[in-house]
Amino acid sequence: MAVFTIAKNVEDVCIHEKECCYTHEKDLRNLLFYGYNRSKKTVWSNLYNLGIESIYYQFLYLQKRRVKPLTTRALHYILSFDTQGYEWDIGYKKLVDIMEMIPVQCFREYQCIEFLHMDKSTHFHIHIIVNPVNIHTLHVCRETFITTGNTIADWLGTMYEIPIQGFAYRNSYGHIVRGRETGSFLYMDKFMKKYNIKQIV
Numbered sequence: 001m002a003v004f005t006i007a008k009n010v011e012d013v014c015i016h017e018k019e020c021c022y023t024h025e026k027d028l029r030n031l032l033f034y035g036y037n038r039s040k041k042t043v044w045s046n047l048y049n050l051g052i053e054s055i056y057y058q059f060l061y062l063q064k065r066r067v068k069p070l071t072t073r074a075l076h077y078i079l080s081f082d083t084q085g086y087e088w089d090i091g092y093k094k095l096v097d098i099m100e101m102i103p104v105q106c107f108r109e110y111q112c113i114e115f116l117h118m119d120k121s122t123h124f125h126i127h128i129i130v131n132p133v134n135i136h137t138l139h140v141c142r143e144t145f146i147t148t149g150n151t152i153a154d155w156l157g158t159m160y161e162i163p164i165q166g167f168a169y170r171n172s173y174g175h176i177v178r179g180r181e182t183g184s185f186l187y188m189d190k191f192m193k194k195y196n197i198k199q200i201v
Helices: 025-037 052-066 092-106 145-160 188-194
Strands: 002-006 041-045 075-082 110-117 123-134 168-170 176-178
Touching: 002 145, 025 052, 025 110, 025 123, 041 092, 052 110, 052 123, 075 092, 075 145, 092 110, 092 123, 092 145
Parallel strands: none
Antiparallel strands: 002 075, 041 110, 075 123, 110 123, 168 176
16 A cells, blocks of 8 residues: 655654754755665656755755745655555556656656665655755745645556555545545455456446
């Protein structure tokens, strides 16, 4: 099952958005290098790929052009997939396709870099790091965690038939719909395909 969360500085899941603040430049640098050093694949948007150090300075350049102070130097989200359970059939190519769609669907006017971490056998996860400053207007990103999660849930469900816990689920007809359901129909079709079970109508 896909899980979309806000990350903390210590790479833990946190509940409130205000807990995830990268207030200092060194926090941003540590975050970018953490993501890069463990990454199997890196995807960037509205950035020049001249190395991770260069990407760090590109984030800072835009933030310094804004002049006004920022509460955080990065928005950091994690999209993870349960590869030993519900999403047993997800592969590297599909994960890269998902990574390439996230900036297009959610962060078109922001600098965004994503890192694919496959170091845990139980799940693969994508770190999504966004510069909160708009590249055109220099305004701070007003998209909330909930609206971003709903956007990702919409196209992830439509294109890949992957519901996100807390944002979307499978109803009794097998359709992915919005909601907070975690019932028995969530992955009915996945189990039927995995164990070659035919549905009786």
